[in-house]
Amino acid sequence: MFNEEQEQEQQTTNQIETQQEDMTYSKRNDKPKEKKGIGKVISAAFLGGLFATVLTVLLLSSNILSSASQDQSNESQQADSQQPEISEKVFDSEDSSVMNNLNELSEAIVGVVNIQKKNVFDKGSEAGTGSGIIYKKEGNEAYVITNQHVIEGAKEVEVALSQDERVDAEVVGADPLTDLAVLKMSADKVKHVAKLGKSDNIKIGDSVVAIGNPLGLQFSNSVTKGIISGLNRSLSVDTNGDRQPDWVTEVIQTDAAINPGNSGGALVNENGKVIGINSMKIAKQRVEGMGFAIPIDQAKKIVQELEEHGEVKRPLVGISAVSLGQVPKPYDQNIQVPKDVQNGLVIAEVKEGSPADEAGLQQYDVVTKINDEKVKNILDLKTYLYNEVKVNDEVELTIYRNGEEQTLQLKLDEAI
Template sequence: MENNNKPFGEEQNTLNYEDKQNTYHTNYNREENTLQNQVTPKKSNPNLKSFFVGLIGGLIPSTIVILLIINNVLPIQQQPDNTFIASASQQENEPEIVTTLATDDAVSASSIEEASKAVVGVVNLRRQSIWTTSEEAGTGSGIIYKKEDGKAYVVTNHHVVDGAEEVEIVLNNEDRIAAKVLGSDELTDLAILQVDGSKIDTVASLGSSSDIKVGETVLAIGNPLGLEFANSLTKGIISGKDRSVSIDTNRDGSADWITEVIQTDAAINPGNSGGALVDADGKVIGINSMKIATRAVEGIGFAIPIDSALPIMEQLEVNGEVARPFIGISTAAIHQVPPQYQHNIKVPEDIEGGMVIASVETGSPADYAGLQQFDVITKINGEAVTSILELRKYMYSETSVGETVSIEIYRNGEAHTVELELADRDSI
């Protein structure tokens, strides 16, 4: 059966080519027949005819070339050995085609090249059963940010190594090195890996995300669609700063965390997660994390700002986890309280929202502070709290373990202020 699965336009080009061939042969044969009809065979001398045909055939192209050279259609170019050749002229307004990354100067290109060497592949390995060896369950990217005491440290995304039984990094020369996960944090989507540093000779230069400007040129470095396209670079700009993106960390269908990210239109594809977002000098200003992937949206990717990532990276490297302040309550927004419990919620009409305490953990800071079920939290240190997102964002971003916070609540319709000392969950 004939294969008709050709790329669009291929079949049409083939037909055009065949038509041109047929046209060429038809015109040639027609020309030859005309010449033969004009010459009487009886009066012609075959040798004389061949001589004149050859002479004319040689003079015509020579005459044409001379005329083209005289009229500067074919300029003469002198070679170093004093020979002359004729070449087709190029219009001055035609752009020169180059096959290199467009950069403003050589220093930027060199720095970006070094940054690319510090971006590695991260392979998530899992076993399908106890009888099989580990196989690739997914690949992402990572950034070598430090080398110390013979060890190298790589930052990547939590979701890249989540569920892995083994982890490997792949250098840009395709060497594979076993990696140890020192710590991983789901809320910030960061993870730290430790590897043998004997084969590591390039470490990324970390910049600052606080000084970035909208419209600034950036490049995303990573491994889109796996290791086949390792160390790919895509170019774009910073589309927005301090973007707040709601994410669903426990995959229950509702957002439970807000992360602050850098928005860019540099292409970020599956496999780029954990890779570097660098400025024109090759300094890392962000860690590529996610994108909006719908058919109606193009060019909206996000990176974790390096300034907010560094404190988390340090905690994960040293402690294996992030120490976050702990209150010891479970809550729900006022409108989410089941109807049978609504009569327990009493707040003034001018209160637009708040978090209702559903339960208090025994021995927790909330327990020691005297918080009770059905208390309605409206503010923490004067900051309004109307959702779990606002509560977590303020607690994890603006407070620390050991700090005392002021919590405003309504109990039976009356306002109260409670002083509460934050603690680490592990200390309870």
């Protein structure tokens, strides 16, 4: 990974709260409020009460109104451990194969249990649960994709095939930057594998469903329906917990309900194919129906690297840097750039023996371009390096040193 220090920039995007896999939630109070009335005449009150009673009976019998006790009873029911059948009303389609695909896919959506230990004497307890997708079966082993934050800090990981059936899993690899992880487990009891689709041809308004385990395994294989609300949404996220954005991720926006526990589950198109990995939502009281999924085309590349190397190999430059407007006094006196240069990345430190050192970069150099792409901050540099070039590629940096523009060639190394 990069050695660059995080810039202290003001966060300009909506704060995105990565889903924490806890089991706390507030239960709705669906009891209707009582209406009080005062009758001036006893007979009028009697007739009014009689009318209200008759009307209520008629509404209940016609299923227009449900009683509060009915609602509470329905809320307290526990999910069946068996896989649910998906109604043909999920999508407006006459193709029965679509429903069969969805039913098979639901069996490939599993629970992921994060088990942590408080000390060496602790046998381990559940720290949280999320969702996962069985995407490959190879010989006696099956592979599951999930979110990295679901298994973060785990001493052991279990995959729940149902509420009553769990198997041990091994973490093959994890990548905090993209929030993806791959698990491996025995394939003995795996019957179905998810079909992975494509995310490059989806459109706004397409019908989708989200399948996962909201609020834990009690509600496993919950299905929520929605549409694709937006494409190529760029969201700044905090990957290291310092409350500063240090990465920009492109995601699919959907209004299908995504709740804590859905992390790592599937966003599915009407053909029963996975087009995204449910990952996050905007967690604000005034916001509803804004969930986000990692596009499956992006996820496939990361998954392949995690399978092969256990990590994602990214280019290293070997600098610590901040944006031009964030240089504190009195250090800003050491920076010389023309008046028309308003943006750039100021180098604070060059790591000895790094590609930056080999290329001749120095403290107080101001980087303004990489291969003709403008660089305003550390995110711009990271985004270009991680998406456009590879380890051992050579890039051209445009810099200002002592007020003069220069270009340097830099050969990228592998981040450690």
